[in-house]
Amino acid sequence: MTQKDKKGISRRDFLRNTGILAGSAVVGSTLLAGCSTPTNTANTPAPSTSEPQWDYEADVVVIGAGGAGLPAAVKAQADGASVIVVEASFDIGGHCAVSGGNLHSGAGTSVQKKHGIDDSPDQYYMDHTTDLTQVSRYNDRDVVRATANSMPEAFEFILANGVLVLDTPPTKGKSYLEGGTSPESVPRDLVTDVETMGWVNYLSNTGPKDGPLRRGIGVVRPLEKTLREKGGQFLMSYHMDKIIREGELTGRAIGVECSYNPTTLPGESTPLKNAYPNGNIETTKANVRIKAKKGIVIATGGHTSNVNFRTMFDPRLTIEYDGVAGDPFSLQDASGEIAAMAIGAALGTLANQSREVGSAITQPAFLACQYGYRNSAAATRPTSVIFPLIRATGIEYRTFEDAILVNALGKRFWNEEDATANSFDYFAAALGSVIIDGSSPTDARRIGGPIWAIFDSEAVARRKLTVEPPYVDIGDGRFFVSDTIEELAGKIVNKYYEDIKMDPKVLAETVARYNGFVDAKKDDDYGKKALDHKIAAGPFYAAWATPCLHDTLTGLRVNGDQQVIDLWGQPIPGLFCGGEASSGLSVHGLGRVITQGYIAGKSAAKG
Numbered sequence: 001m002t003q004k005d006k007k008g009i010s011r012r013d014f015l016r017n018t019g020i021l022a023g024s025a026v027v028g029s030t031l032l033a034g035c036s037t038p039t040n041t042a043n044t045p046a047p048s049t050s051e052p053q054w055d056y057e058a059d060v061v062v063i064g065a066g067g068a069g070l071p072a073a074v075k076a077q078a079d080g081a082s083v084i085v086v087e088a089s090f091d092i093g094g095h096c097a098v099s100g101g102n103l104h105s106g107a108g109t110s111v112q113k114k115h116g117i118d119d120s121p122d123q124y125y126m127d128h129t130t131d132l133t134q135v136s137r138y139n140d141r142d143v144v145r146a147t148a149n150s151m152p153e154a155f156e157f158i159l160a161n162g163v164l165v166l167d168t169p170p171t172k173g174k175s176y177l178e179g180g181t182s183p184e185s186v187p188r189d190l191v192t193d194v195e196t197m198g199w200v201n202y203l204s205n206t207g208p209k210d211g212p213l214r215r216g217i218g219v220v221r222p223l224e225k226t227l228r229e230k231g232g233q234f235l236m237s238y239h240m241d242k243i244i245r246e247g248e249l250t251g252r253a254i255g256v257e258c259s260y261n262p263t264t265l266p267g268e269s270t271p272l273k274n275a276y277p278n279g280n281i282e283t284t285k286a287n288v289r290i291k292a293k294k295g296i297v298i299a300t301g302g303h304t305s306n307v308n309f310r311t312m313f314d315p316r317l318t319i320e321y322d323g324v325a326g327d328p329f330s331l332q333d334a335s336g337e338i339a340a341m342a343i344g345a346a347l348g349t350l351a352n353q354s355r356e357v358g359s360a361i362t363q364p365a366f367l368a369c370q371y372g373y374r375n376s377a378a379a380t381r382p383t384s385v386i387f388p389l390i391r392a393t394g395i396e397y398r399t400f401e402d403a404i405l406v407n408a409l410g411k412r413f414w415n416e417e418d419a420t421a422n423s424f425d426y427f428a429a430a431l432g433s434v435i436i437d438g439s440s441p442t443d444a445r446r447i448g449g450p451i452w453a454i455f456d457s458e459a460v461a462r463r464k465l466t467v468e469p470p471y472v473d474i475g476d477g478r479f480f481v482s483d484t485i486e487e488l489a490g491k492i493v494n495k496y497y498e499d500i501k502m503d504p505k506v507l508a509e510t511v512a513r514y515n516g517f518v519d520a521k522k523d524d525d526y527g528k529k530a531l532d533h534k535i536a537a538g539p540f541y542a543a544w545a546t547p548c549l550h551d552t553l554t555g556l557r558v559n560g561d562q563q564v565i566d567l568w569g570q571p572i573p574g575l576f577c578g579g580e581a582s583s584g585l586s587v588h589g590l591g592r593v594i595t596q597g598y599i600a601g602k603s604a605a606k607g
Helices: 011-024 069-078 110-114 121-127 141-160 217-229 335-341 350-354 374-379 424-430 457-463 485-491 504-520 591-606
Strands: 056-063 083-087 233-236 238-245 253-260 287-298 404-406 434-436 445-447 452-456 479-482 540-544 563-565 571-577
Touching (some): 056 069, 056 233, 056 253, 056 591, 069 083, 069 141, 069 217, 069 287, 069 591, 110 141, 121 141, 141 217, 141 591, 238 287, 238 335, 253 571, 287 335, 287 591, 335 571, 404 504, 452 504, 479 485, 485 504, 485 540
Parallel strands (some): 056 083, 056 287, 083 233
Antiparallel strands (some): 238 253, 404 452, 434 445, 479 540, 563 571
């Protein structure tokens, strides 16, 4: 595979272009409000008088063909703009295409009205700016206001352009008014209808009648079809590396530089191609420049695949947390954010990313594989066109009444009953339970490291698990088996931390102590209640159970028009952003992604 998850602005270029401001890109809006736009100094050169050499041009250039990018492109085209969509992957859809298709659309949609649900833009605004839940507490009120006002319009727009929804009443979770954390005071969640058109998802490569559903494909395929039929152009398998601005930190954003980024499966030589090529710009030129005569829309997705970027928000999220939802089909590489920051853009609503509620980090429901996020892994099948990149479906293991979870040293560190999808106490323990003593009093270190589920042959039989490929990933070091606990510990290789060895004696003592708790029906260490099954019948197994990363909850700072804001609190002319690459409104589901893409496309088309 040749996808570039570290592609784009080099560190040297980034520091040269932004000078001392590189470390200030995360300054909040309160501090920036009183600052002025830079004048023409040595660090902020005047706009260039020489026109770059362009390979292509359009009124609006959209970077990313996913849940925000396609609504932006279709809206810009509907408003009279010519459009080129640049997509890094071999096919359209991004994170949306492999998502569950939860639309989360409210503020008074036609579906809500049909089912007698009283909602309005004001109600949506109040819910998503309340301080009574962390989900809404840190949102940008101007962005929420604009999104709430446009959400019903954006929802009707995607329906008019081919998106279908199931004819069921909207739902909601337990709200902040009911003692929960959801900001939804009224039902707003819908899911797409993929059955009517038979849309095929990437994770199983089957239609709705033949396999499990990932309903997000029901958003992006219809919008792609509309855009292609109406003359929109696509540049597939090209990664946006740089945004070109008239000056390095001043003037309009006028275009982008992109590099050829084919996806080639292991052992193959021919890159993968998209399903519907009409409207594609056919080229494999190494690098191209595209001029945007009216505007650029960044819709590149989130940052969770980029270790350097994500550790700005949480330094615990180091390399071992590689089970990122959306990957490997759509890398969440922060490329849009980084390219915009290099020309002066700021980030916004940063507190949202490190809040301890929601699904930014989650417990995998499928173990012994890299991509164990509960919903994506449930839909994964070896028939997927990208299965050689996924490698294993994983084995379903959502509760641990017959297993223990141990860290890289072979020690339990928390009550396994608390290892649920959204337990931040468990995550806090998992992300820092290993302490490595150094040879001196000044070099001890704390890490998270891999988490392993340890279970025995009786658990395998009880759960009817198949513990061989393609269900488990042996080749990538995500699954180990042996006849004894001591031998198992000797076989385990702590991926990314190979220097840390699991001591067979330590793991054996951990299992023996746990089995004693089962006999006594009391866990003296962590208080686990389900103590019905010992880990005593060989062979024994160790399955990768390291937490997954899911939602990106912040990104580039934008205003209500989805226009990107710079470090001095000023809009960057010609640059817009939507979806997980943008900030301002943190909420799970595609409704805000679609709405903000719609607003960005509308704004960009105005020039």
